Amino acid sequence: MKISASDQRLLREIQRDSGLSLAQLAERCSMAQSTVWRRLQEFESAKLIRARVALLDPNQLGCKLSVLAAITLTDHSEKTVSGFASLIEGHPEIVECYATSGKADYQLKIRVADVEAYESFMTHTLLRNAIVREVHSSFVLKELKSTTELPL
Known part of the structure; x- marks a missing residue:
């Protein structure tokens, strides 16, 4: 899969916060929402995006x-x-x-x-x-x- 500079920006943003809306991602990456949605679907289909998760604080959850x-x-x-x-x-x-x-x-x-x-x-x-x-x-x-x- 070919990864462009705009794809790298999109991937950096979802690594930092996978909970961002399509509108927020589109704005941060200077892309159309439809393009963001399509690229995310392609990344998931290609297993480039393995999962979207929440990172929990282990100290607050008793795993110090x-x-x-x-x-x-x-x-x-x-x-x-x-x-x-x-x-x-x-x-x-x-x-x-x-x-x-x-x-x-x-x-x-x-x-x-x-x-x-x-x-x-x-x-x-x-x-x-x-x-x-x-x-x-x-x-x-x-x-x-x-x-x-x-x-x-």
């Missing part, structure tokens, strides 16, 4: 602690990897998961209420699972930047 966990699996068989994928999908505390190079097989970002909640999650969920060999945790002390905006 952010933990980065480096996970090493017992092996890399298909059964183990698919089992780990199922484990990840089944736990909303895990908000991000990346297969990585280096010492750990995966990096997780986990959001929970506090240290006690993480300790319980780690011992009862991660470490009790036979496919997880090691978990190395780092607690986020201060979040300096967090964004979902891609650099367009």
Whole structure:
């Protein structure tokens, strides 16, 4: 899909606030409302826009602690990897998961209420699972930047 400069402006605006009306988007992007609507439909059909969501404040919702966990699996068989994928999908505390190079097989970002909640999650969920060999945790002390905006 070819992305023009005006398309980039439109995508930047909806990344910042997906709740803007067609009229607001058209005005900010110097485009006709019909063009904005058509381009958004094309972006959604092409799966360029995967979802339109609201970003919630985790602190106000009781998810104050952010933990980065480096996970090493017992092996890399298909059964183990698919089992780990199922484990990840089944736990909303895990908000991000990346297969990585280096010492750990995966990096997780986990959001929970506090240290006690993480300790319980780690011992009862991660470490009790036979496919997880090691978990190395780092607690986020201060979040300096967090964004979902891609650099367009």
